[in-house]
Ligand SMILES: Cc1ncc(COP(=O)(O)O)c(C=O)c1O
């Protein structure tokens with residue numbers, strides 16, 4: 443495969459964009475391919491190479507690169523009609539009504555512009571509601587580029603995970619191992635009166651894909667209730683991806699106090715949202731006194747795209763299709779691993795999948811298990827091989843991969859062939 447044009451574009455980009463990209467994960471080695479356009483489940487790069495795409499924009503693209511006709515029509519209509527006003531529009535109300543109708547925890551919602559903004563506001567809301575400062579998060583979990591959650595360590599020894607964040611932020615954050623009831627109980631015994639919220643992805647989706655063990659999410663629900671803390675599910679990735687229109691909270695039957703959304707809920711456009719019981723969410727300004735605001739929040743084009751995205755899923759066999767292909771892919775990869783690399787594991791659910799380069803064939807239960815995997819080998823060898831076989835996977839061991847409605851049985855077969863050869 444030739445990549446001359448991508449290489450040339452990356453050289454140009456390096457002089458004017460930090461690291462040559464606008465989000466860190468895109469800076470694949472030795473240089474990223476630059477995308478010219480999408481086509482169904484595929485992307486075509488600046489040199490004309492075609493790849494089956496499982497990155498899917500890191501999750502938002504439930505339909506691949508050709509959104510259903512009603513989505514495209516709504517986007518065109520709303521861009522032509524404005525595109526935004528600094529005044530409310532009906533489409534924001536319709537989209538909010540849809541989400542409230544389907545997602546168990548949501549009575550009221552505030553739309554924002556990114557998953558990060560959603561989790562920042564959710565934490566602020568939890569702190570304001572409880573009058574407490576501390577939050578419990580999961581080691582290996584990810585909640586975007588927010589100061590309070592970019593931390594590393596364990597209870598009693600927590601530090602910012604990047605330069606530029608004061609230690610005082612980390613003082614209020616307690617990272618615990620996912621799926622470990624004992625540690626979370628100990629943390630609540632010690633700090634229960636100071637904990638505003640436990641915030642977790644219902645499935646860790648930024649550290650491989652780590653499913654909750656039976657009963658773990660319910661334990662978090664019970665323990666937060668017992669101590670007057672809130673439970674926040676960060677469904678930025680899982681929202682409208684896992685568990686269909688009810689999201690992961692519906693699949694696992696555990697209802698949080700607050701849910702954060704992003705990705706799919708914006709139909710491929712920048713978005714975030716904070717949903718929950720009305721008595722919580724209405725504390726945001728202007729109704730309440732927890733400051734929350736944004737020039738682009740509830741942008742009509744995003745709202746229209748997101749709304750038509752979800753409407754289409756409600757009326758068509760979208761989740762059946764993507765989940766079936768997800769099952770086929772996981773089963774196919776699993777067979778290949780059994781044969782060729784039994785020390786590796788395939789993880790995921792619904793339309794999410796990832797091959798973990800574990801060393802013992804054991805499914806990871808938390809972030810520490812995932813970090814023992816052969817992360818370097820994934821990126822430097824396997825990812826490159828798959829790309830050379832025309833399959834675009836997420837470039838590191840930690841990021842999830844997604845099947846879309848545009849993927850076909852033939853895509854899955856070709857992908858499995860590529861796996862066989864690359865492994
Ligand atoms: C679970 C989770 N929360 C929050 C975020 C942050 O979202 P965004 O990148 O839109 O700020 C992401 C992904 O980026 C995510 O996966």
Ligand SMILES: N[C@H](C=O)CCC(=O)O
Pocket residue numbers: 465466467468500501584648679841
């Ligand atoms: N891990 C991130 C979200 O899922 C990856 C997307 C990004 O930050 O560019």
